[in-house]
Amino acid sequence: MIGFLVLRGLFRHRARTLLGVAGVGVAGALLLDMQMLSRGLQSSLHRILDQLGYEVRVTPRGTLPFETDATFPGGHRIAAAIAADARVVRVAPIVGGTVYAARPSGVPVAAFVYGMDPPSVALWRVTEGADLGFADSTHTVVSRAMADALGIAAGDTIFVAAEYTSQVGMLRSPRAYMVCGIAHFQFDLRAQRSLAVGTQQAQLLRGEAARDGLSLIAVALHDQGSTKSSTGAAMSAWIRSTFPEVEAYSVAEALDTVQGQLTYFNLFSLVLGSVSMVVCVLLVGTLVALSLGERLGELAILRAIGLRRRRLVSLVFLESLSLVVLSLPVTFGAGLVIARWLDAILTRAPSIPVDLSFFVLTPRAVLRTLVLLLVCGALAGLYPAWLVARLRIAPTLHREVIG
Amino acid sequence: MNRTTWLFASLLSAHACIASTTPLPDVVLSDRTAIALGAVVGDTLEIAADAAMRSARRFVVGGIARPGPDPFEVGFEQLHVTMHLPDLERLTGSTDRVDRFAVRLRDPTQAERVASEINGMGIGISAYSAREVAARNSSTFVVISQFHKAIGFVSMLAGLVFLVAIMVLKVESLRRELGVLRLIGISRRTIVRGVVLISAFVSLLGSIAGVGLAHLAVAIINPASRARYDTDLVFARVTPEIVFLAAGLSILAGLLAGGLVARHIVGRDPLDCIGR
Amino acid sequence: MKVTDPIVVARDLCKDYVLDGHDIHALRAVSLSVQPGEFVSIMGPSGCGKSTLLHLLGAVDVPTSGELRLFGRDLIGATDAIRTELRLRHLGFVFQRFFLLPMLTAGENVALPALEARLPKTERDARVREVLTTVGLAHRLRHKPGQLSGGEQQRVAIARALVNRPQLLLADEPTGELDEATGTQIAQLLQSLHTAGVAIVLVTHNPELAARASRRLRMRDGHIEAES
Numbered sequence: 001m002i003g004f005l006v007l008r009g010l011f012r013h014r015a016r017t018l019l020g021v022a023g024v025g026v027a028g029a030l031l032l033d034m035q036m037l038s039r040g041l042q043s044s045l046h047r048i049l050d051q052l053g054y055e056v057r058v059t060p061r062g063t064l065p066f067e068t069d070a071t072f073p074g075g076h077r078i079a080a081a082i083a084a085d086a087r088v089v090r091v092a093p094i095v096g097g098t099v100y101a102a103r104p105s106g107v108p109v110a111a112f113v114y115g116m117d118p119p120s121v122a123l124w125r126v127t128e129g130a131d132l133g134f135a136d137s138t139h140t141v142v143s144r145a146m147a148d149a150l151g152i153a154a155g156d157t158i159f160v161a162a163e164y165t166s167q168v169g170m171l172r173s174p175r176a177y178m179v180c181g182i183a184h185f186q187f188d189l190r191a192q193r194s195l196a197v198g199t200q201q202a203q204l205l206r207g208e209a210a211r212d213g214l215s216l217i218a219v220a221l222h223d224q225g226s227t228k229s230s231t232g233a234a235m236s237a238w239i240r241s242t243f244p245e246v247e248a249y250s251v252a253e254a255l256d257t258v259q260g261q262l263t264y265f266n267l268f269s270l271v272l273g274s275v276s277m278v279v280c281v282l283l284v285g286t287l288v289a290l291s292l293g294e295r296l297g298e299l300a301i302l303r304a305i306g307l308r309r310r311r312l313v314s315l316v317f318l319e320s321l322s323l324v325v326l327s328l329p330v331t332f333g334a335g336l337v338i339a340r341w342l343d344a345i346l347t348r349a350p351s352i353p354v355d356l357s358f359f360v361l362t363p364r365a366v367l368r369t370l371v372l373l374l375v376c377g378a379l380a381g382l383y384p385a386w387l388v389a390r391l392r393i394a395p396t397l398h399r400e401v402i403g
Numbered sequence: 404m405n406r407t408t409w410l411f412a413s414l415l416s417a418h419a420c421i422a423s424t425t426p427l428p429d430v431v432l433s434d435r436t437a438i439a440l441g442a443v444v445g446d447t448l449e450i451a452a453d454a455a456m457r458s459a460r461r462f463v464v465g466g467i468a469r470p471g472p473d474p475f476e477v478g479f480e481q482l483h484v485t486m487h488l489p490d491l492e493r494l495t496g497s498t499d500r501v502d503r504f505a506v507r508l509r510d511p512t513q514a515e516r517v518a519s520e521i522n523g524m525g526i527g528i529s530a531y532s533a534r535e536v537a538a539r540n541s542s543t544f545v546v547i548s549q550f551h552k553a554i555g556f557v558s559m560l561a562g563l564v565f566l567v568a569i570m571v572l573k574v575e576s577l578r579r580e581l582g583v584l585r586l587i588g589i590s591r592r593t594i595v596r597g598v599v600l601i602s603a604f605v606s607l608l609g610s611i612a613g614v615g616l617a618h619l620a621v622a623i624i625n626p627a628s629r630a631r632y633d634t635d636l637v638f639a640r641v642t643p644e645i646v647f648l649a650a651g652l653s654i655l656a657g658l659l660a661g662g663l664v665a666r667h668i669v670g671r672d673p674l675d676c677i678g679r
Numbered sequence: 680m681k682v683t684d685p686i687v688v689a690r691d692l693c694k695d696y697v698l699d700g701h702d703i704h705a706l707r708a709v710s711l712s713v714q715p716g717e718f719v720s721i722m723g724p725s726g727c728g729k730s731t732l733l734h735l736l737g738a739v740d741v742p743t744s745g746e747l748r749l750f751g752r753d754l755i756g757a758t759d760a761i762r763t764e765l766r767l768r769h770l771g772f773v774f775q776r777f778f779l780l781p782m783l784t785a786g787e788n789v790a791l792p793a794l795e796a797r798l799p800k801t802e803r804d805a806r807v808r809e810v811l812t813t814v815g816l817a818h819r820l821r822h823k824p825g826q827l828s829g830g831e832q833q834r835v836a837i838a839r840a841l842v843n844r845p846q847l848l849l850a851d852e853p854t855g856e857l858d859e860a861t862g863t864q865i866a867q868l869l870q871s872l873h874t875a876g877v878a879i880v881l882v883t884h885n886p887e888l889a890a891r892a893s894r895r896l897r898m899r900d901g902h903i904e905a906e907s
Contacts (some may be wrong), residue, residue, distance in 0.1 A: 005780075012782040016571055023564035030557055163500075267628060267638065271620075272554065276561075283565050290572040301778035304739050305792050305839065306767025309759060342553055349546040350539075394740035398730065400776065 002311060006318045010326070013291070020287045020323050025330025027279040028373050032335030033342060034273035035365040035372075040343075041262055042255050043360040048186055049251050052123070054092065054218035055232035058082070058239055058248045064257060065216050066187065069097045071206070072246050075214025081242070087221050087235055092116060094123075094216040095202035100171055101150065101160045101195060108164050108171055109149050111193040114185070115202020124196055129154035129181030136198045140177035143185050146193040154179050160195065162206050175205060186355045190348070217246075265358065277376050280324070284380035288320050292384050297400035300393045313385045320381030324373050331373065336361065428490045429465030433483035435633070437467045450484065452495045460494055462486065469635070559652060566609070566653070567660040570602050574664040577601075585673035595665040602661020603654050610650035617641045617649075684751065686769075686847055686878055687713035687736055692745035694731050694901075705731040707901040708745070713880060715846060718873040720881045720892035728901040729882040730851055736880060737770055737849045738762040750846070767796055771840030771877075775852035777832040779824040785811065785835045786820040793842045810838040814868060830861030837868060847878045854885055866891055 010017045058078065060070040072078070075093055083091045095115035102108040114123055118132055124141060132139050140158065142150075152158060159174035177197060185194045203209040219239075221231055232250030239248035249257065259266075292299070299312055339359035346358045430450070432442060442448060442464050451459035470483060492498045508514060514532035521530035531539070574581075581594055621639045628638040694706040706728045713719055713736075721729050734740040735747060738754055739762075747754040750769050754762065766772070779788045786807050793803040811817045814834035824832050833853060840848055850869065854862035866888045873879050873893075883889050897905040 005783075008780075008782040008787075016568070016575075019564060019568040019571060023561060023568050026557065026561040026564055030554075030561065267624075271624065271639075272558075275558070279561055279565065283568065287568060287572065290569075290576065294576065297776070297778055298780055301772070301774065302780075302791070303763070304737065304766060304772050305795075306763055306770075306843070307791070307795050308763050311795065338557055342550060345549050345553055346546060348549075350542050392740075394731070394734040397734070397739070397774065400778075 002315050002318055005315055006322050009315075009319060010322060016287070016291070017323070017326070020283065021327045021330060023283045024280055024323055024327035024373075025334055027276045027283065028324070028327055028331030028369070029333075029335035029338055031273055031276040031280070031372060032331055032365065032369040033339045033359060034269035034276065035368045036335075036339050036359040036361055037265055037342075038269040038273070039362065039364065040358045040360040041265065041356060042259055043362050044355075044357040045258060046251065046255055047360075048355055049254065052186075052218070053220055055221045056219035056235050056239065056248055056250050057254060058217035058219065058243075058246050059215070061245055061247050063247060064249075064254065066096045069215075071095065071097075071208055071211075071213030071215050073211040073213055075212050075217065077212070078243050078246065079214070079217045082217065082219055082239060085235070085238075087231060089220040089222055091220070092218040093199050093214050094218060095199055095206060095208060095213070096215040097162075097202075097206045099160050099162050099195075099205050100164050101146070101158050101193075102171060102174075103150050103152060103156070103158055106150065108161075109146075109193060111146055111160075111195055112188075113160070113202050113205060114194060114196040115199040115205075116196065117199050123187060124183035124185045124194075126181040126183045129179070131181055131183075132196060132198060134198075135200065137201055138178060139180040139197075141181045141183045141196040142179055143188055143192070143194040144182055145188070145191050146195055147179070147182050149193050152179055154181055158195075160197075160205055175201070177201075184354075187353045189352065190350055190354055273372075277372060280373065280376040281380045284320050284323050284377055285383055287323065288316060288381065288384040289387065292316060292387060296391065296396050299388060299391060300396035300400070303391065303393045304397065309389060312388045312391075316384045316388045317378070317381040320384065321374065321377040324377035324380075328370075328373070331369070332366075335369075427461050427463040428487065430462040430490075431466040431468050431485040432464055433485075434467055434469045436482040436484055437464070439482055443467075450486075450494060458494075458496070460490075462490070471635075559656075562653070563656045563660075566606060566656050567663065570605070570657070570660040570664050573601070573605065574598055574661070574668055578668065581668055582671075582673045582675070585669070591669040594669050595662070598665035598668065599658055599661040602657045602664070604657075606654045606657025607650070609657075610653040613649060613653070614641065614646050617645075685712040685714050686750050687711065687880075688746070688748040689736065690746040692732070692735055692742045692747060694728070694735060694740070695743045704901055706735070706742070709901070709903055711736075711896070711903065713847065713878055716873070716876045716878050717894060718869075718879045718881070718892040719894045719896060720883060720889035721896045721898060722883060722886070722889050723898035723904070727898045729898055732898070733849050733851050733880065733882050737772060738765050739772075767792060768843060769846055771837075771843070771845035771848040773833070773837050773840050773848065773850040773853045775855035777824070777829075777836040777856075779832055779835055779839075781824050784821050784823055785816060785827065785831075785838075788824070788835055789838045789842050792839060796843050798843075806842050806844075807838075810841045811835075813841065813872075814838045828861070829857050830864055833857060833861075833865055834868065837865070837872075841872070841877070845877070847880065848872060850879060850881045850883075852883055853881070854883065854888060862888070 057065050059065050060068075060072045063070055075095075079091045079093045082088060093116075095113075097113060099111055099113045100108040101111045116123060117134055117136075124143075126141060127144075129141075132141055140160070142152065142158075147153060150158060156179050157176055158179060159171055159176055161171035161174040163172040164170060177195075183196065185192070185196075188194050197205070199214075200209070203213065206213070208214075219235065221235060233253065236248035236250045236253060239246065302312060303309070339361070343357055343359040346352070347354075347356070427447060430448065432440070437443065440448065444464050444467060446464045448462050448464060449456060449459040450462055451457060468485075486494075488501070492500070506517075508517060511533075514534070518530040518532045518535070521528070577598075581598075584594060585591070618641055621641055624639045625637060629635065689709060689711045691708040691710060692706050693704070693708060695702060695704050697703065709728070709732055711719075711732075721732065723729050731740070735742050736749070738749060738757075742755070745755075749765055752761070752765065754765075757765075779785075780791075783791075789807045789810060790803055793806055798806065808817060808820070811820060814837050816831060816834050816838065819827060819831060819835070824835070827835065833856075837848075837853070848869075853869070854865050857865060862885065866885075869879055869881065869888075870891050873891075879892070881888065881892060889895055895907045896903050897907075
C-alpha cells in the first residue's frame, strides 16, 4: 500500500517531482563524478599496469618508474637473480632517460628513450611499420610526436646521442638507427617525443653500459589467481631486502604510492562529493518537508481512519528514497556525460600520460554513489518522518477545517 | 645557472664531523629533508649520486629552508638539497652541464626576438622569453582553472534547479493568498512583482548563508589541509569577486525562478487557487 | 462486552489546552453514552466543544481528565497502537471537508482502510463495490475526487468510513460544505445507515439533519446543556 501511495504521491505534482528529480540528478551526477575522480587515475593506471602483465617493478632506490633519470648499477646481475626465483615467469630489464635525436644534418631535439627487448611485453604498441627485433642494434621505433618533430617515417635513419655540442649544434658520439615503426607509447605525456631501442643500445646511448645501469626491471610472476597480489608483495619485499640499492613495488604498492601523489584530486573529490551530498539531502528534505506541510490534513485523516503511525512514517521516508531512486537515471546519465567533459579538460594537462583518465567508472564508484545517494535519501527523510511521527490528529484536522 | 639531479644523502655521526679538518662545502636542506635525515644546521652529510653511496662527498648543513608552496608537490613529499653548481658537478662527475640558464637583456622588450634568434641558430638548445616560460609553466594551472569553472557550472546548475524547486513550493504554499489577492482586484502584474521580489529575497538570504558556509568551509579546509600535507598553500579562498559572482548569479536565478512560477500562478483561475 | 452494552461510555470528560498563551477549557465534565445502533446528534454554537467531543469519542484526541470507554475498552492511558486499531476496526469518520486523497480514484480512496486492515484482495474489492453501491456511486469507482461533485465526494468519504463495517460512525458537519439538496441526500444516506444498524454520532449546525437523530444533544461552553 505504501509503495502505491508513494508512487501516486510523486505523480500528483509531476512538475515538482520532475524538478526534484532533476535537482537530485544533477547533485547525484556530481557525486558520481567525484567518486569516479577519487580513484580514477589509480584505476586507470591499474588497468594499464595490469595490461602490461608485470606484477613487480624494480627501480633505483627512492624512485618510482621513470620518475627521474636515475639508474641502478649491475642491473642484469640483479635481473638474473630475480629471474632465478621459482615464482618468476620472466624479467624485462629496461633503461629510460633523456637523449637527443636528429635527422642527418638536422637540428637535434630532446626525446625520451625506452630501452627494452622484445618479446617482453612492451611499453609501446606499434601502429605503423614493424617492431624491434630481439637485441636489435640497428632499428628504432618512434612515437608519432617524435616522427612529426623530426619529419621522419618508417625507413628513415636518425642519429641519437646522450649529449650534443651546443656551440655547433652537433650530437656527440651519435648512433644511427633506422626507423622500423611508429608506435603508441602508453606512458608518454601529451606531445612527449619518444623512441624505443634495445636495452643494450639504450645503455650505450646513456653511457650506462659499463656499469650495466638499468632504470627498471619489470618482473612477471606465475599466475596464482587470488594470491597474485600477496605474491607480488612478498616478491617485492624479498627484492628490497636482497638488493638494498633498489626499490621494488608490487602493482598494489605502486598504486598506493601514486595515490599519495593524487592528493589534490582526492581532496577535491572529498570536498565536492560532500557538498553534493549536502545539496542532495537539503533538496530532498526540503521538497518532502514542504510538500508534507501541504498534506498535513490528508495525513491526519489517514491516521483518523486507522492508518498506523509507522505506516505514515514509512510513507514519508519512502517518498524521500523514491526521489533519489527516480533520479538515478539522471544521476548516471548526466554523471557520465559530465565526467567525459571534465576528463577531456583535465587530460589536456601537459604532465598527464596520454592513456590515463581521471574519471573512471568502476563498480566501486557506482556502488559508493548508490549507497551514498540512498544514505542522502534516508537522511533527508528523517526530518519529515519526525514531523509525521509527532503529528497530532485532532489539532491538525481542526486547523485544516478552520483554514 | 642551475641544474637538478637525483642524489642520495646520509647523516654522518658527530665523530665524523669532528674528524673533518678542511672546511666542507655547505648545502641547504629543505625542512622535509632535514626531518627525514634528522639533520640540523652544522651537521655533516654524505651525499652521492647513487644509492650505493659510491664517490660520496661530505657537506655541512649550512641552512634549512622551507621551500615556497608548490601545488604540484602537495602529497609528493619530495626532499630537496640545494648546493653550489661546482659542488654538484664534482659530485656527478660531469662538468659544464646545466639544465637551463637565464639571460638578463638590456632591453627586456626584445626578449621574444632574442629567443627567436637563438632558436634559429640551430645549436640544439631552446630559448624562451619569460612570458613564454610563464605561459608554458602555467598550462597545468590553466587546465585546473578550466576544470574548476566546469565544476562551478555544474554546481550552479544544481543550485538553479534547487532554487526553482524551492520557489515552486514556496509560491504554491501562497496559492490561496495569491488567489484571494486576485479576487479582491490586485493586478496580475503586482502579484508577479511580489512573487519575484519574494524569490529574490529568498535567493539573497540563501547567498548570505552560502557565503557564511563558504567561510566556515575555508576555515576548516585550509588549516586541516595545511596540517595534513605540511604546506603553506592556500587550498580554498573566498574573494569579494567570488562572493559577488555567487550572490549575483543566485539572485538572478531567484528572479528567473520566481518569474516562471509567478506567471504560472497568475495564469490560473483565482477560484481554483483558493480551492473553490 | 454484551451486545446490549453501550459502545461509548464517557464520564466527566474534560479537555483543556493552551491557545496563544490562553487556557482554553474546551470540554467541562461531559458525560455521555451511546448504545449500539443509536443515532445521536450534537448541536451547538461554534466553539462550544462539539468537534472536540467527537474527536475524543473517535480516539483521535485524549481527554485531560475523565473516563472514556469505547467498545468496552478503557481509552484512558491506551497506547497509540490500541487507539489506531480501534479507529481502523470499529469506527468510521466523516468530516466537513471530505479529505479524499486527490491522486487516488474513488475506489482507491475507499479501499485504503481495508488495505490497512489487510483484507484479502477479493474481499476488499467486493467491499469497495458494496459500499460505493450503498452510497450510490458504484459507477464512479474509477473517478478521481477532482472529477466528482462536492456531494459525490462526501458520499465517497462516507463509503470510505463504512468499508471496514464499523459499529459507530462519527460525522463532523458532513453537510457543512454542501448545498441544501445535496445535504439532504447525505442526510438520507445517514438515515439509511442508521436503519441498517450503524450507530451514528453526528455533529451539525443543521437543525433538520439533527432532527433525524433518535437522540439530540445541545452543547454550550463545553458541556451538554440539553438532551431531547
